[in-house]
Each structure stands twice: as structure tokens, then as C-alpha cells.
Amino acid sequence: MEFTVSNIEKLAELLRPPEPDVLQGDDLYSTSYEITTSRESKRSETLKHQKIPKTIEEYELQQDEEAEQMGKTGLRAEDRKTPAYIMNYQQSVSAEDVFLQMGPKTPSSASCENLIVKIAMPGDKKENIDLSVDTNSVTIHSSQYYLKLPLPHEINPDTSKANWDSAEESLVLTLRLNREFDFVNF
DSSP: OOOOHHHHHHHHHHHSOOOOSSOOGGGSOOOSOOOOOOHHHHHHHHHHHSOOOSSHHHHHHHHHHHHHHHTSTTSOGGGSBOOEEEEEEEOOOOHIIIIIOOSSOOSSGGGOOEEEEEEEOTTOOGGGOEEEEOSSEEEEEOSSBEEEEEOSSOEEEEEEEEEEETTTTEEEEEEEEOOTTHHHHO
């Protein structure tokens, strides 16, 4: 075997120790930056300002005060809860449509005139609700809830209705659908 430069380089490559798959702390390059934590100092500062309850009653009072602070109207939209809602289609049918099946309507949502959105808002009142409806979305602001709901179909906001159901503490929106081929379906 000849000792050429390329053979010596290949031999040196074979004798070099393999690099680890995972870099360890000693293998990392050192920098002039220092990595520290300030977690403990921030935690101790918050504990100084926060009163630690000694009894169950004090704990419950503290929880009630925190819940009351969160329920104030000064909160941003992101801090409020999103209410539960249900969307249903509504269709006006006559006896001809149901029993004789003579009308042009079908059981599909293509023949529906209204979109009913029922939004459950327990603990809220009708006076606290700010409702904004445009052709493609519904936005609801209240002291406890925030909802920006994109709609599956374009609607006509001028002929739509909103009702407050005080028994169920829910807002019921009857949104009139505005479709391109309504003259064919109706």
C-alpha cells in the first residue's frame, strides 16, 4: 500500500471518533451570553402581592372576587367566554309540499328560507347584549360573552329578526337567507 496524501486522509477519517447523535453540553460552542432563569423571582413577587388564604372560607371569598373581576365589562373580547350555539334551517311548507309533494320544495337545505341560530347565554340579560349582523357574519358582545360567527350562506340583515328567550336565557336569531337561485326554489 502506498502512503499517498489521499490514503492518509482516509485513514485519519477512519480513526477519528464518531460524532454523537445528540449534542451534549460539553459539545456545544461557548458564547458570551449567559442563560439564567428569573422564574423564581417573579413567582416570589406574585406571592407577596397575593394573599394566601388560611381557611376554606377565605379561599372561597378569594375565588368569588376573582370571578367578579373577570365578569366586569372592562375585559377585552378575547377574555370573554364563547357561548354555545345551534344552527338550524327553517322551511315554510304547505299541505301540497308535505302530503301531495306537488310543490318545488325538497327536504334539502336548498329549499329553506331561514337560518335559525340559537345562542345560549346563561347569566346574561337582554340589555347587556350588543348584536351586529351583516350579510356574512354575526357578532355578539356582552358583559360575559363574545361571539363572531361566520355564516354558511349570505343573509339579508334587513328582513332578519332577533328575539330574547328569557326562560332559557338565550338569543334566537331568525336570519333570512339571500340565495342566488331563490326564484327557482320558491
